[in-house]
Amino acid sequence: MTYVIRGRFWLELAIALVLCVLLGQPITDDQIYDIDLMIEETMKCRRIPALSMALMAGDDILTRGYGLADVETGREADENTVFCTGSVGKAFTSTLMAMIIDQHGNLSWDTKVQELIPSFQLQDPLRSAETTLRDLLAHRTGLQSGDLAFQSGGGVTKDNLLNGLRHLKEETPFRGKFVYNNMMYALLGYIAELLEGKPFETLLSEKIFQPLNMSSAVFVQNLERYQENLARPYTLMGGHFEEVDLETVKVVGDFPSTGGVCVSANDMGQWLRFLLSGGRDMRGNYLVKERLLRDTMAEHMVLYGGMFSRKLRPRFPVSEINIAYGMGWIPSNYRGFSRVHHSGSLWSYTSHAWLFPNEKIGGFLALNGPVGSGASRARETMMAYISDILLGEEPWLNGTTGCEYPKPWEVYPELRYNISNIVYIGPPKRPLVSYTGSFHHPLYGKAVVELSNSSSSQLRILIGKVYSAQLYMLDAIDQFLLAFDGMYKFLTYSDDKQRIGSVVFNMTQAFGDDQYVANSFVLGFLSGDQYDFHRDLSYYNLPSVEVNSSQRKSQHFLLLLTTFVVLINDLW
Structure with a gap:
């Protein structure tokens, strides 16, 4: 009996130690201080109005809001402030499709679209007959994205989507090269509705948002309901913040599967927990098979130059390689750590979500402006710094170098045009x-x-x-x-x-x-x-x-x- 007790004791101790390693280390007060300081310095030099952050390491979830969600009224952002996430939301779409495949025994990632929609037609017979769910999710069709259809707010609707898809131009041969395509994610939303008999918004709410208690999640077409808790979108004009019309954000409203979800840091913390736990809700119940969720983060389409970039010198003092595209995620390698990530942009709103699955570390950042490369650079530098802190690596960026990034390693020309010097003056x-x-x-x-x-x-x-x-x-x-x-x-x-x-x-x-x-x-x-x-x-x-x-x-x-x-x- 004594032997059994001792054996059980050492077994439980070993399991506890393994779980401690697998679940990562908790976030310390010193780490929080360093992260806060870096974010505040970056926001100041990059002129970021407001920022939302959610981090997870170990069992700890840290959520924060920084800056002004409403510049005019002085309303401050906090962990409950809602930011639009753009294409970070493509992971919601791929996860929903994993759940639907899990529930339908006759479906797989390689189910052909024509099996589900016999009238489905693309530009040529080969694509029409052979395109699969995996092709849609991994941007493998080789067709033009067709973003103008969303941006103009007047081209494509759910009623004419199928007819319009056949008019997308070919950019590369079928499955020949990665070509990002929002229209295919619009089609995925249509397919989800067809299979489940409910609107896409209802499916996301019932299968993901409600089980994870993501109560702040809202779709862009309903933003008016969250005016008091929304981070307003901004751009800089003549050195001053100007609010961007929300109608420019709503143009994707008919197709939230492309990236039409807005959400708070608190709720994104629950999303990170779900992803890092292999697909479990807050009670520990699996919402989707872990294998199918892992499929969304696996490599499905080599990114341009990805298979060759491993042989090149790093662009920056650390190695960072985007290897391929998954399904709503980009599998990559950062400083030798396996990472998946995805950025998002919806005009003034820019965001980024990332996971280190083996270390059980994840993060999310969202900004409400300004429009342009400054916000994107801020997002990239903060993600790198936070990742280094949580991984226990020496940060290669700080408040000073982060404000100059990508200099001195990369220098891009300033593409500023004086229109009066370009146009023809004369009759x-x-x-x-x-x-x-x-x-x-x-x-x-x-x-x-x-x-x-x-x-x-x-x-x-x-x-x-x-x-x-x-x-x-x-x-x-x-x-x-x-x-x-x-x-x-x-x-x-x-x-x-x-x-x-x-x-x-x-x-x-x-x-x-x-x-x-x-x-x-x-x-x-x-x-x-x-x-x-x-x-x-x-x-x-x-x-x-x-x-x-x-x-x-x-x-x-x-x-x-x-x-x-x-x-x-x-x-x-």
Whole structure:
């Protein structure tokens, strides 16, 4: 009997020691002091209005709020203040899909979409027939993201999503290269609703938020209900904070599966506990099989350069390698530690969640501005510093070097444009009315080019409900620089971000050798995204066929006649 008691004692002691190691070390007061100091210094130099933080190490969860959630009223942020998380919320979507697969015995990550939606069509037959849930979650389709459909607030809806997907352009061969695609996460929300018979928002609430007691979680379309506890979104204009219209955030409201969740630090602490415990709720009950949850954090699509970057020298004094994309997570290696992480951005809101699964350490940061690289750099430096502290490593950044990051290791040119020095100054090379009219894309919706209200010598473009910009002539004929105005003015004119684009018109001869009218245009950005819009005329959708000379003359006459009618309508 004595032998049994001693054996049991040593066994329980060994288990306790192993659990202590596996669960990580608790967060000490000294660590909290160092983290607080680093965050405060970074917020000051980067002009961050407010910040939300949740950390987990061992059994400890630390939540904090810093700065001003409302600059105008002076309302301070705390651990209950709600911040929007952007694409950090893609992990909610992948976890929900894991739960649905767990409950449906006939589903797997490799279930083909056409098995669930027979009418599903993408650009080509191969993609249409072979695309799986794993392909959607891991960004493996090789198709253009189609973000303009969300940003404009007027292109895609749940009703026309399936029809619109077939119009996404190919960027790379199927499964050939990682191409981030929000439209595929919109489709995942649609599939979840189809399989479960409930709205996506209800599914997330019932399967994740309620069991984890995440009572603050709200979807972007319902932000008005949380006005008193919401961190307002900000940008810097002329050195001063300006609030960004919440309507710019709500444009993803129809598809919260892409990243439309807003939540507090306290609730994100519960989310970290769930992830680090292998999928258990607060009572220790599994909400999803641990194997399926681990699948979301595994490597499924090599990131561009990822398989080669391991052979390169580190960019910074420590090694940090993003190896692949998982499903709502990016498996990576930080200073020799296995890590998964994901960032999020929803205009002024920027966020980051990360886990060191083997060490049982996790973190979450969310900022409410300003728009631009400064907030992203702040988020990156704070994540690195906090990770070092919790991992017991010597931090390679501090309050001073963090404010200069990525200098001196990497230096990026300051991309600031003086629009007046770029645009063509002089009389129009064509009558501006030649470019005006209504144009259309089957996925991105309607675009209107019109004479600006402020000047008959200026063009303006309107896309969807909220997308508007001024068009400035460039020296090359039929080419214009795009500068945002209206709700999106901050994208071009904020202190820390300057996004401009270009519009190139394709012209059709109308009345004579020197009179033309625009039949289409290409909208492009420095990111490489390009979007084609065609004038609202049915003949532009006619199939291309071989014709003889008499048929060609007949079609040319029809083209001229139809263009004449359109031009008269536009002038009218």
